[in-house]
Amino acid sequence: MFDLIIKNANIIDGTGMPSFTGDIAVDDGIIVNRGKDLGDAKTIVDAKGLSLVPGFIDSHTHYDAQLTWDPWANPSPKLGVTTIIIGNCGFTIAPCKAEHRELTIKNLTNVEGMSLDALKKGINWSFETFPEYLNFLEDRGVGPNVAAYIGHSSVRVYVMGEEALTRKANNDEIIEMENIIKEGMIKGGLGFATSTFEGHNGENGVPMPSRLADKTEMQSLIKAMSSFGRGIFMLTRGSNTSIDNIQEWMKGSNRPAVVAALLHNPLSDNSTFNILSDITKAADKGNEIWGQVSCRPLSMEFTMKSPYLFEGIKNWKPAMECPTDELYRKVLADNGFRKNLLNEIEDEAQVRLFNGDWDKIIVREVTNKKFIDLEGLSIKDIAKQNNINPLDWLLNHSLTEDGMDTLFIAMLLNSDEEAVGRLLKHPRSNITLSDAGAHLTFFNDAGYGLYMLEKWVRENNLMSKEKAIYNLTGKQADIYRIDQRGRLVPGQYADMMLIDFDKVGVSKTYRVNDLPGGSSRLNIDGHGIHSVWINGEKVFNENSIIDNKNLPGKVLRGFHA
Ligand SMILES: [Zn+2]
Structure with a gap:
C-alpha cells in the first residue's frame, strides 16, 4: 500500500520527453513507481484532464531574511515553487556577527528593497556562522526545500568589518574568507555568490562589499569554493565584468558559473545577446557558464x-x-x-x-x-x-x-516580446530571476513559472509544454546539481504540482500589509493550480494553502559534482 497515487494525469515529467497519460505512486515522500494500475494507496487522486508536473525550482531568490520569520517563503509555494535557492548576488544574512547586524540590515534595505522596519522586527538572529544559519533553518523547519549560497558581501563584512565597504582585502583577510567558504561548503553550501553590479549599493550609495574585491580575492574565493569538487559560482555582473574575466577568475576550478541578470534592453538591443554568445564560446571551450534570463517584463x-x-x-x-x-x-x-x-x-x-x-x-x-x-x-x-x-x-x-x-x-527592461522570446530559447539560458523575497515594494515575480506557461507556452507558442517545464524543473536541477529533484521519475522526491494547463497563469500584483511590523509588499496569486506537494506532502489544495503544521521542506546540503 502506497501513501499516494495520482491517477490518469497527463504527466509532463521534467525531462523534456513527450507527455503521456499515466499514474504516479509515492511512498515516504519519494516517487516509487509510474505507469498504469500501480496498486492501492492511502490517498488516491483522480487527475483526469489535469497535468502533473514537477514543482518549480526557483534558482534566484532572496528569501534569506524572510525565511527566519516565514518558513514558507510566501508566496512561492502557492505559485508552484517547491525548491528555492537563496543567497543570490551574495547578499545573505550569514555569517554575521552581532555587531554587524545593523549594517547588514541597512544594506539589505537599500540593495534589495526590503523594509528596514520589517527586517528589524522580523529577523530571528539565532545564528552567527553560515553552518549555524543552515542548522537554524533545519531545526526550525522550512516549507519549501532550500539551497543556500555562501554570500560574498556577508563573508567580507564578517572578516573585515566596516572596512569591507571601503577597501581591498589583504592576504590574511583573504585566507580567513577562504576558510569560511571552505567550512560553508563542507556544511552544505550550494556555492559562492557575488556581485560586481553598479546598481548594487548599500546605505547612502556605498558600493556593496563584494564590489571592492580585486582579481586575487575573486580567484582565491572561487578556488576555496571548489576545494571539494563541488559548488556553483553565482555572479550578478557589472558592466566592467566580461565573460573573459569570469573565465580567468575560475581558471582551474572546473566548476559551473551562472551569470545574472541578462535582461533585454531596448536601447542596447544586442548587448544581452553578445553576452550569451560569449557564454557560448566559453562553453565550447569546456567552461560551463549559464546566463540567467527572465520571462517577465521588468516593471517596478x-x-x-x-x-x-x-x-x-x-x-x-x-x-x-x-x-x-x-x-x-x-x-x-x-x-x-x-x-x-x-x-x-x-x-x-x-x-x-x-x-x-x-x-x-x-x-x-x-x-x-x-x-x-x-x-x-x-x-x-x-x-x-x-x-x-x-x-x-x-x-x-x-x-x-x-x-x-x-x-x-x-x-x-524585457518588454520587447520578440527579443525576450529569443533570450528564453537560447541554449545557454537559465530561465529564472524571480528575485522573490526582495524588491517587495517594487514588484513581485515569484509567479514567473506560471507566467512562463501562460504567456510563452499557451499564448505565444514559443516552446512546447514539455520544453518549458523542463526549463523550469529538470534543467534547473541539472545546472545547480540538485540531487533527486526536478523530474517525475521513480527515485526522485515527490515535489509535484497538479495544474490545469488551459487556466494556468498569474494575477496582477496587489498590495498587502503583512510584513513584520505591518510593512507593505506586493503579492501575486496563481491560477489553474489544483495541488502542490513538497516531499510527498500536500501543501496547497484548490486555491488555498493548507494550514499545515508540518514543514515538509528540507535544507538541501548534498549537491552533486
Ligand atoms: Zn538578485
Whole structure:
C-alpha cells in the first residue's frame, strides 16, 4: 500500500520527453513507481484532464531574511515553487556577527528593497556562522526545500568589518574568507555568490562589499569554493565584468558559473545577446557558464523617496549619499546635478536599468489630489504637455507638497516580446530571476513559472509544454546539481504540482500589509493550480494553502559534482 497515487494525469515529467497519460505512486515522500494500475494507496487522486508536473525550482531568490520569520517563503509555494535557492548576488544574512547586524540590515534595505522596519522586527538572529544559519533553518523547519549560497558581501563584512565597504582585502583577510567558504561548503553550501553590479549599493550609495574585491580575492574565493569538487559560482555582473574575466577568475576550478541578470534592453538591443554568445564560446571551450534570463517584463513601482531605477546611474550618487531629507531636496533642485544626470541618462552607450525611456514611466497613484489628473499618464506625455524636460518635471514634481509620495510604475527592461522570446530559447539560458523575497515594494515575480506557461507556452507558442517545464524543473536541477529533484521519475522526491494547463497563469500584483511590523509588499496569486506537494506532502489544495503544521521542506546540503 502506497501513501499516494495520482491517477490518469497527463504527466509532463521534467525531462523534456513527450507527455503521456499515466499514474504516479509515492511512498515516504519519494516517487516509487509510474505507469498504469500501480496498486492501492492511502490517498488516491483522480487527475483526469489535469497535468502533473514537477514543482518549480526557483534558482534566484532572496528569501534569506524572510525565511527566519516565514518558513514558507510566501508566496512561492502557492505559485508552484517547491525548491528555492537563496543567497543570490551574495547578499545573505550569514555569517554575521552581532555587531554587524545593523549594517547588514541597512544594506539589505537599500540593495534589495526590503523594509528596514520589517527586517528589524522580523529577523530571528539565532545564528552567527553560515553552518549555524543552515542548522537554524533545519531545526526550525522550512516549507519549501532550500539551497543556500555562501554570500560574498556577508563573508567580507564578517572578516573585515566596516572596512569591507571601503577597501581591498589583504592576504590574511583573504585566507580567513577562504576558510569560511571552505567550512560553508563542507556544511552544505550550494556555492559562492557575488556581485560586481553598479546598481548594487548599500546605505547612502556605498558600493556593496563584494564590489571592492580585486582579481586575487575573486580567484582565491572561487578556488576555496571548489576545494571539494563541488559548488556553483553565482555572479550578478557589472558592466566592467566580461565573460573573459569570469573565465580567468575560475581558471582551474572546473566548476559551473551562472551569470545574472541578462535582461533585454531596448536601447542596447544586442548587448544581452553578445553576452550569451560569449557564454557560448566559453562553453565550447569546456567552461560551463549559464546566463540567467527572465520571462517577465521588468516593471517596478517606486516613489522619488527611493527611486531604485536611478541607482545604477553614477551621477545619481550625490542624491543617494544625502543623510537628510532636507539635503536630498537641495540636491534634486540643483541645476548642475540635473545637467550631469541628464547627460548620463542620454548616453546610449551604457547598459543599466533606466535608459531615458520616459514613456515607460507611468504615474500610478498620487497622494495629493491636486495631481489626480496625472494618474495613468507617462512622464513623457506630462512633460510634453508642460513643455519641459521629463527629468526636470519629475524632480520638480517630487519637490512639491506630497510629491515624494507619488507612486510611479516603470516598465524598464524585457518588454520587447520578440527579443525576450529569443533570450528564453537560447541554449545557454537559465530561465529564472524571480528575485522573490526582495524588491517587495517594487514588484513581485515569484509567479514567473506560471507566467512562463501562460504567456510563452499557451499564448505565444514559443516552446512546447514539455520544453518549458523542463526549463523550469529538470534543467534547473541539472545546472545547480540538485540531487533527486526536478523530474517525475521513480527515485526522485515527490515535489509535484497538479495544474490545469488551459487556466494556468498569474494575477496582477496587489498590495498587502503583512510584513513584520505591518510593512507593505506586493503579492501575486496563481491560477489553474489544483495541488502542490513538497516531499510527498500536500501543501496547497484548490486555491488555498493548507494550514499545515508540518514543514515538509528540507535544507538541501548534498549537491552533486
Ligand atoms: Zn538578485
